[in-house]
Amino acid sequence: MPGPTDPAAAERRTPPSPRAPGTLRIGSIAGIDVLITSSWFIVALLISLTFAPRIEEVEPGLGFWKYVAGFVFAVVLYLSVLLHEASHAVTAQRLGYGVTSITLHFLGGMTEIDGASRRPRHEFWIAVVGPLTSLAVGGAAVGLWFLVPDGLVRLAIQGLAGANLVIGVLNLVPGLPLDGGRVLKALVWGASGNQHRATIVAGWGGRLAALALLAWPLVQEPLLGEPPTVLDIVLAFVIGLFLWTGATAAMAHARLRQRLPALVARPLARRTLTVPEDLPLAEAVRRAQEEQAGSIVTVALDGTPRGIVSEAAVTAMPDDRRPWVPVSAVTRAMEEGLTLPADVAGEDLILAISRRPAEEYLLVEADGRIYGVLSTADVDRAFRESAAG
Structure with missing residues (x-):
């Protein structure tokens, strides 16, 4: 899932950190390194294989090239994820924070921002701009959908619209480590004045979202009339586990930071x-x-x-x-x-x-x-x- 890490407490930028093992630098945005992990190639392959039958329906007879077209769609989709992450990064920079890198991985992307927010409104804007960007991309793609004739381009635009609208909505779910969790954290922080308490609240939101996602395959058939596929179950488990571990880590970090003022x-x-x-x-x-x-x-x-x-x-x-x-x-x-x-x-x-x-x-x-x-x-x-x- 796309989403930033906490922004920096330091006023001055820190020296660039060594690139993480298993990552490849593919460029930079606003002076920020853009990296991809080896897991990205796995998800690109999966998207290519999943998308290929639909491509065959739209353009029969492509043969092997339908997989190439599927891979191109995966690249285009991740370019929209990159735009989501870049919005986090640029907003953080404009608010005076240092940004180390943007990394594209199996579950989406991550913007590495040094340290923690100084103000609730900084946390709010850095977090909310990502989902808003995805919703804007999805909305623009919906508009193009009706202007482009049938074919591969229209199919790609349909996929891009659906994916970005889903990413935008899901990332607004009020639970850490999603962007919506950081929005909730900013609101509770602003209302209570206690950043650590806000993180705990948003962390519990993430845990509840994880439990709901893990339970989804059990209620999918009664609600939608369709039994869950193996892929549905695997995705629910992987993303649910990601949300649970991310929320738990954020809560543990908040409890850790509560003890830091004693260190002088x-x-x-x-x-x-x-x-x-x-x-x-x-x-x-x-x-x-x-x-x-x-x-x-x-x-x-x-x-x-x-x-x-x-x-x-x-x-x-x-x-x-x-x-x-x-x-x-x-x-x-x-x-x-x-x-x-x-x-x-x-x-x-x-x-x-x-x-x-x-x-x-x-x-x-x-x-x-x-x-x-x-x-x-x-x-x-x-x-x-x-x-x-």
Whole structure:
């Protein structure tokens, strides 16, 4: 099913992430990579095989080319899915969020937007624009339906109209991970002021939608007078399972984020000793122990931080070598992303760590003064304690 991931909390864009295994880049839209997964070729083949008999009815005698025509229809259909996802992506960009990629896969598409929405109205517009785009494409195709003569083109337009109208309507179902679930989340968030509670409500909507879909084959014959086919049962199971797992994951993520405000970098920081880069490691360790400092940072002559001494590297260094090794030998250079504001907390802290994974980070005050060093191990321990509490 088409639908975006949560939009970004970060104001500035993050570096592009490595492409996921099993994906192929086919281009870009507004600077956003467009990817397809290997599963797309499977669904394109299935569409081609399913559509071929109908093509044979409209244009008899095509032989093998009816499968080629079916594959072309699959491409056209997924171009409309791409348009759905591109509307999510462009809207997110215009609202100031970073977009990593658009991926087309077996069940439709996904727009990867960094992090979580900052406001309910952002969540609403980024979510609702996708289904509205699909409904617009479906409506336009219905209009063309009456203008095009009988033949393959009209058949493709009929399929495009039906598929997009179904995608648009289904994606407005008020349950996560569908776009309609994000619309519901935005409305509850705006009314209650509680984003996490809104996610839980929308997650339950997704679970109810999943149960309804899984039950559909049982009531299809009494309601429509037609028994479900094997394909009906398989599709109901696959899509129902997708909705259930997506809704459950969103609810778990909301509960996780409820605990994030308890994570504040400043009280977790280790007291820091600053030393010159050429100081022997043994002397640096001695001074740190004397001052009861839990971390060591090397600085230039003007006091500029140059690196964070790795606790693991110090532990691995034999005692008899420490007097002869400069502290810079066990120091990680200050690269981009390793310096964080001393007041960073909650989701901003987790996002900063996930963007630039490391064992230690340098915390600095607003005026540039060194406050201390934050260890990832300390953050993990604090999170586990807050979860247990």
